[in-house]
Amino acid sequence: MYGRKVKLRFLLIVTILIALILITFLILKSLEENVVYFQSPSEIKLLTEIDKSKIRVGGMVKKNSISINSNEVNFIITDFKNEINVTYSGAVPNLFAEGKGVVAEGFLKDRNFFSATKILAKHDENYMPPEVKEALGEK
Amino acid sequence: MFKLFEPNKIFKITSKAPKYVLFLFIIVLTVGLVEALFISPEDYKQSDAVRIMYVHVPAAWISLGIFSSITFLSICGFVFKNKNFFLISKSLAPSGFVFNIIALVTGSIWGKPTWGTWWAWDARITSMLILALFYAMYLIVWRIYDKEEKVYKISTFITILGIINVPIIKYSVDWWNTLHQPASINILSKSSIHSSMLYPLLIMTAAFALFSLLIFLMKYNTELIKIKNKGLDRL
Numbered sequence: 497m498y499g500r501k502v503k504l505r506f507l508l509i510v511t512i513l514i515a516l517i518l519i520t521f522l523i524l525k526s527l528e529e530n531v532v533y534f535q536s537p538s539e540i541k542l543l544t545e546i547d548k549s550k551i552r553v554g555g556m557v558k559k560n561s562i563s564i565n566s567n568e569v570n571f572i573i574t575d576f577k578n579e580i581n582v583t584y585s586g587a588v589p590n591l592f593a594e595g596k597g598v599v600a601e602g603f604l605k606d607r608n609f610f611s612a613t614k615i616l617a618k619h620d621e622n623y624m625p626p627e628v629k630e631a632l633g634e635k
Numbered sequence: 636m637f638k639l640f641e642p643n644k645i646f647k648i649t650s651k652a653p654k655y656v657l658f659l660f661i662i663v664l665t666v667g668l669v670e671a672l673f674i675s676p677e678d679y680k681q682s683d684a685v686r687i688m689y690v691h692v693p694a695a696w697i698s699l700g701i702f703s704s705i706t707f708l709s710i711c712g713f714v715f716k717n718k719n720f721f722l723i724s725k726s727l728a729p730s731g732f733v734f735n736i737i738a739l740v741t742g743s744i745w746g747k748p749t750w751g752t753w754w755a756w757d758a759r760i761t762s763m764l765i766l767a768l769f770y771a772m773y774l775i776v777w778r779i780y781d782k783e784e785k786v787y788k789i790s791t792f793i794t795i796l797g798i799i800n801v802p803i804i805k806y807s808v809d810w811w812n813t814l815h816q817p818a819s820i821n822i823l824s825k826s827s828i829h830s831s832m833l834y835p836l837l838i839m840t841a842a843f844a845l846f847s848l849l850i851f852l853m854k855y856n857t858e859l860i861k862i863k864n865k866g867l868d869r870l
Contacts, residue, residue, distance in 0.1 A: 504713045512795055520799050532812045533757035554812060589751030591680060599814055616750045621819040623685060624829035627674030 507631055534599045537578040548606050553580055553610055554599040554618060573598060573610075584612035591617035646859045653852045661847040664714035667842045671837035676831075685832065687745040693840040695763070697847055699801055701731030702766060705773070706794035713791045721787050724794075725777055726854035730847040732770035739763060750814060758807035759815035762800055769797030 524531060534554030553573055561572035567585045571594075574580075582600050592598060597618030601609050624632075671689035680684035704723040711722030742760065743753045754760070773793050780786045808817040819828040824835065 502714055502716075505716075505778075509710050509714065509791075509795065512792075513798075516796065516799050522802070528811070531758050531816050533755065534812050536812070552788075554814075589749070591749050593752075597749055614752075616752055616755070616814060618814060619681065619749050619816050621816045622827045623678055623688070623832050625831060626679040627676075628829055629679035 515516040521635055522537055530618075532629050536575040536590050537573055537580040538575055540580055541578050541608065543604075546606060549624075550601065550603060552599055552601045553582070554597070555580075555597050557592070557594050557596055569615075571598075573600065581615065582610045582612050584615055586615075588615050591619060593617075596620075599607070605627070642859045642862045646856065646863070649852055649856050649859065651780050653849055653856075656849045656852060660842060660849055663715060663838060664842040667835060667838035668819070671836055675832055675835045676829075680835065681749050684745060684748050687741050688832075689839045691738055691741040691745060692836060694734040694741065695814070696840060697843045698731045698735035698738055698766065698770075700796060701727050701734070701847060702770065702794070703801060704729070704834055706798040709787075709791040710792045718783075718787075721790070722858045723851075723855065724790070726851050726858060728770060728773055728777075729854065730850040731770070732767065732774060734843065734847070734848075735767045735770055737760055739767065744745045755814045756814040757815055758811045759804065762804045762807050765800050766797065766804060769793060769800065813837050 529537070534552035536555055537553065540553060540579040557571040558572040558574045560581060561570075563570045569584045569586075569588060571582055571584075572579050573582055582602075584602070585602065592615060597620055599616040599618050600610060600612040601614040603613070604610055655740055667689070671686055677683050684759070690789045703798075705727050708724040708727075711717070712724070739760075742763075746755070746817045747753050776789050776793060777786055780789065792863075807813060808815055820833070828836070
């Protein structure tokens, strides 16, 4: 139905695409550590050595874990398997709250203590009006 | 198969279409904006900042959709050696690029009050920036080269390189830990966005799609007029 040239051009496109997909896959696979924006407390626990460089830890702020004294905010980040204690001094974003997502940027003191230099609130994918949230909460 | 592309015939339709599309666009945009800014409720957590989503998400969808379309059309044009596919791609690209920039800028404006930062080098945001760069490359190539054959080949190659990035954008939030939240709207399972917020979002998407169509028609008509002026009635 189609000429030889048409088929060959199609074949060329397909081979280029497959090659590029494989290359991209390999690159992303090898760079995985750098592609992730933050690590979970469980991943921190598995670290063999504690690096001095800046990292990010993310998870949920544990319920009833936020304590504020003078300028310092202390809280616990949990992924419901492992936890890490975070200390931070400075202003936190408006959406920072217990039971909500958070990403802390800073330095590890050891596997259980993290000193944050920046706090980002992570928003989840749930969008609803306040009334619906209240109704859900009552259940 | 596609040999019967006659600029005159197509021009008869596409030259009249823009005014109807413009009319429809204004109506849908008005309804969408009223829905998004006044009727739809505020979010339980981010309150009025949620309204940025009604621009951000449709813009991102449209820019991804247009990039996928120009890739498909460029490949068809390359395989079947048909000029019309390239002209359609060329005419589609600018509005896709504009929506890509809008998605990045509105995302940044939303990020400051919710996340606490204007910009994060996370996988979703970075891959979206890469898409904007591919759009830029695609548009630049059309301006650099005079030889049509060369433009067709290079632009097709750029779209093929760029299309690899599109599934990465889509699934970045599922594959890796990102600051950006995962998708709220799922076709197969229940969406995690309330219906009172979903409808304005869909109406705004329709409005943006109409805007893209409008810009496309205007660009495409220009291309057809250029061909006519060269005195060719057939390609």
